[in-house]
Amino acid sequence: MSEENEFECRVFPSAADDVEHAKRVECSKQLMASSAFRLAYDDKAFVLRDEMRPVRLLLELSKTELILNDHNINNTVVMFGSARMLRPKKAKKQLFEAKQLLAQQPSNPDFKRxxxxxxxxxxxxxxxxxxxxxxxxxxxxxxxxxxxxxxxITGGGPGIMEAANRGANDAKGKSVGLNIILPEEQQPNPYITPELCFRFHYFAMRKMHFLLRAKALVVFPGGFGTLDELFETLTLVQTKKIKPMPILLFGKAYWQRLLNWNVLTEEGMINEDDLNYFSYVESVNQAWEIIEKHVKGLRKLHRDI
Incomplete structure (x- = not known):
């Protein structure tokens, strides 16, 4: 070991060193099997206790934060949307098969549906x-x-999330996926950069990581999950918990059919100015122009400061 490396060595052993050392301690099998005798951070049963939920929340916050920092991921564009949207080839195949079934039994209500x-x-x-x-x-x-x-950065699943990670992969760039453990398992899509594919237990920590580095939010049509993420962001901007950013709703017709924003303003539940927190977009170029203008403005502001 060089003199420089020796100078930089830890005085105390690392936590990992102590885990390995603990395995080599000579004592009775009864002691080794005891939960009390295990190092607290190496005791899975202890860490998973209900009372340790605050610690697990911190772990989910810290693990993702540290890894993203290690990879210099400082600015993100969040892309939300339905997990149910299909790849074009799969959708075309399903339509062909459904059409064949209906042709065989035109009056079958299930086939019509x-x-x-x-x-x-x-x-x-x-x-x-x-x-x-x-x-x-x-x-x-x-x-x-x-x-x-x-x-x-996406939720890491299929549908719109897959499409977004796939586009980044097409450009031979990195992208992030924040998966969530669900009763019906959400499989990560194959286009996420492997070292940036995370899994969460807590929705709260996952949603926090969506926004910690966000410079823009693009929301494609979706269901409950997409709406949850959209409205949380709108609430945080409205209450000035986060700085304003472009919130782009892709597909004006869908969003206007789904959400009657005028009811909120007419009933005095929000101010008319609150409707300026988001914009409708209809094309890729339109969305990119808004995002590009915003991030260039942020860079100029940073330089001026």
Whole structure:
């Protein structure tokens, strides 16, 4: 060991060193089997106790934070949307199969319903294509160095999340996936950068990490989960808990059918100015222009300061 490395050595053994040392301690099997005798941080049963929930929350916050810092992931574009949207080829196949079944039994109500749903899924593939294209542009442009490095971050699952991670992968760039453990397992999509694919137990910690580095939020059509994430962000901006950022709702027709914002203003539940916290976008280029303008403005502001 060089003199310089020797100078930088820890005075105390690391936690990992002590875990290994504890395994070599000579004592009775009865003691070794005792939970009390195990190091607290190496005692799974202890860490998983209900009373240790605050510690587990901190672990979920800290693990992701440290790894993202290690990879210099400082600026992100969050992309939300339904996990149910299909890849174009799969949607086309499902529509073909549903059409065949309906042709065989035109009066079958189940086949009518399947065909109707398959047609909707086929139409929704436009959102998959747009999410993939936007993520590719974001990644490509940030890799050129004209703007601060932006990394696409998603919930890590299928549908729109897959499309966004896939677009970043198309550009040969990194992207982040924040998976959540659910009773019906959400499988991570194969396009996330492996060393940036995380798993969460707590929705709260996952949603915090979506926004900690966010410079823009792009929301494609989705269900309860997408709405939850959208409204949490709007609430944080409205209450000035986070700084304003572009919140882009992709597909004006969908969002206006789903949400009657005018009811909120007419009933005095929000101010009319609150409707300025988000914008509708219809194209990849339109979304990118807004994001690019915002991040360039942030860079100029930082330089001026």
């Amino acid at each position: 399947q065909y109707k749903q398959a047609k909707i899924r086929q139409q929704q593939t436009d959102y998959y294509i747009q999410a993939r294209a936007l993520a590719k542009i974001i990644t490509e442009q940030s890799m050129l160095g004209d703007i601060p490095n932006l990394y696409v």
